[in-house]
Amino acid sequence: MEQFEGLATAPQRVLTRDESVDVDEDTAYCSLCEHVAQREQEENQETLVNLKSDFESYVSRQQALIASLIEWGPVSPSYGEPPPPSSSNNPGHLEGENQTLNEAALALHEQVQELSLENHQLRATIEALQKSFHGEVQRRKRLHNKLQDLKGKIRVFVRIRPLSPREEAGGCRHVLLKDGREGSLAMLPDEKRRLGAKAWDFDGVFGGAEGQAEVFLEVSGLVVSAVDGHNVCLFAYGQTGSGKTHTMFGDEGSEAGISPRAAGELFKVLEKSKEGGSMASWNLSVTMLELYNDHIYDLIKGKGEKVSLKFGGKSVEMIGAESEEVFSEAALLAVLRRGSERRRTSSTAMNADSSRSHMVLQITISSLSVTGRETTGKVTIVDLAGSERLSKMGKVADEQLRETRSINKSLSSLGDVIAALKKKSAHIPYRNHPLTALLSDSLGGSSKTLLFVCCSPADYNRSESVGSLDFAFRCRGVGGRGDISSTKKENVSGRENAAASKAASKADSKAPR
Numbered sequence: 001m002e003q004f005e006g007l008a009t010a011p012q013r014v015l016t017r018d019e020s021v022d023v024d025e026d027t028a029y030c031s032l033c034e035h036v037a038q039r040e041q042e043e044n045q046e047t048l049v050n051l052k053s054d055f056e057s058y059v060s061r062q063q064a065l066i067a068s069l070i071e072w073g074p075v076s077p078s079y080g081e082p083p084p085p086s087s088s089n090n091p092g093h094l095e096g097e098n099q100t101l102n103e104a105a106l107a108l109h110e111q112v113q114e115l116s117l118e119n120h121q122l123r124a125t126i127e128a129l130q131k132s133f134h135g136e137v138q139r140r141k142r143l144h145n146k147l148q149d150l151k152g153k154i155r156v157f158v159r160i161r162p163l164s165p166r167e168e169a170g171g172c173r174h175v176l177l178k179d180g181r182e183g184s185l186a187m188l189p190d191e192k193r194r195l196g197a198k199a200w201d202f203d204g205v206f207g208g209a210e211g212q213a214e215v216f217l218e219v220s221g222l223v224v225s226a227v228d229g230h231n232v233c234l235f236a237y238g239q240t241g242s243g244k245t246h247t248m249f250g251d252e253g254s255e256a257g258i259s260p261r262a263a264g265e266l267f268k269v270l271e272k273s274k275e276g277g278s279m280a281s282w283n284l285s286v287t288m289l290e291l292y293n294d295h296i297y298d299l300i301k302g303k304g305e306k307v308s309l310k311f312g313g314k315s316v317e318m319i320g321a322e323s324e325e326v327f328s329e330a331a332l333l334a335v336l337r338r339g340s341e342r343r344r345t346s347s348t349a350m351n352a353d354s355s356r357s358h359m360v361l362q363i364t365i366s367s368l369s370v371t372g373r374e375t376t377g378k379v380t381i382v383d384l385a386g387s388e389r390l391s392k393m394g395k396v397a398d399e400q401l402r403e404t405r406s407i408n409k410s411l412s413s414l415g416d417v418i419a420a421l422k423k424k425s426a427h428i429p430y431r432n433h434p435l436t437a438l439l440s441d442s443l444g445g446s447s448k449t450l451l452f453v454c455c456s457p458a459d460y461n462r463s464e465s466v467g468s469l470d471f472a473f474r475c476r477g478v479g480g481r482g483d484i485s486s487t488k489k490e491n492v493s494g495r496e497n498a499a500a501s502k503a504a505s506k507a508d509s510k511a512p513r
């Protein structure tokens, strides 16, 4: 019965169109064909198992009959007396039955051989389809990467928070307005201080009416890139109290920010890739660091656990940083919550719950494809501490003064790195500050960066907003679409910039605030 060996070990995995990793039609079609062939093979397999069992029962019945024939028939010389002439032990009757069984077994054997051949052919079809499916998966990855790079290696979005109740009560004026064109932003002139209007073009502008889900739509494609093996950096920059932590972490439910949404999306993409048949296994680990007064602390281990940096050839090693493996979205969210609670905050003139440190969250995704290809990508999420002008802080304690100076120094190092990347300098000063050293493998090169510049819309924050937006505009020039943008300079002598002023007044009349 060797012809049955190995049939029970035929592949059992079934692919469905829904489980397909991507939206690419060719891949979906390929996956569907594989599914159909697989289904057919499974049906054949079931028939074969039934036939095998029938065949075995015929053979055992036949063997029992032969045994009876030997026992009772005239061929058996050991018995002197012939058996009594009953139908059950009549050798003539048994021989007839044996003949019928022989014929049935022969017919079954032929059927089994036919099905075995068909099964073999189906297996070859499945192998060919699987090969083509894996080719399609690679093609989808390359196209997705190309698309992300075409959008710009550093993409810059502006998020303008709504006026706070305190600002509204104080009669603050809304001076930052979305222009009609996508990604255009205008700032109203300040006639009293003789400051002209300004306008910028970014990759996108989110006003106060756009919620967390809309913001995340710009990020989800980059989460797929990280699973595909690229380094992705998402960071929030802006004045204190402008909405950075709200954007990067947010609150529960619909107010959840980028980090918890990215956590959910990561697991969704990983599970889909595994079920879709392209990924054999994955591993996800997370580190969470705080950079406070130029020192790095581990937020996973606990408050006060210092981390140091060791510079190798092109790499930077984090000594003392804990990397926690997580296997579910809930576990990753629990790590995020724990780390966020440990972060240093204090009350400032601008924000009652101001983050006084930079927070760097790194999620590393390693995966193994079914063809044996190993891939590692990383999502780095940075919630920068708020930049604050010392002159605006009023009377503050020495400690707060030191914090603010350290924050401003690190942000200026970040600016230097961006400027060097923009100039395509041979030397990029990543190592000048622990913040930029930590981001060295996620800023520049082939990595993809998405910067959210958060701004207050209020007139009394005008100069801080201009500072943040000018910084953001400089960043946008690093690779991609940003290279072809232009900005209109503020007219400091008091003469109005006509184009910017027109954009500002147009935005003032129709843009949602």
Ligand SMILES: Nc1ncnc2c1ncn2[C@@H]1O[C@H](COP(=O)(O)OP(=O)(O)OP(=O)(O)O)[C@@H](O)[C@H]1O
Residues within 6 Å of the ligand: 160, 161, 162, 208, 238, 239, 240, 241, 242, 243, 244, 245, 246, 247, 351, 353, 354, 355, 356, 384, 385, 386, 387, 454
């Ligand atoms: N888009 C938004 N919609 C509604 N509320 C917002 C928005 N952005 C920020 N806020 C609210 O504004 C306040 C300040 O925001 P947040 O703490 O995120 O600022 P921040 O830039 O992180 O400040 P800091 O640098 O001082 O830590 C919070 O109460 C937050 O809920």
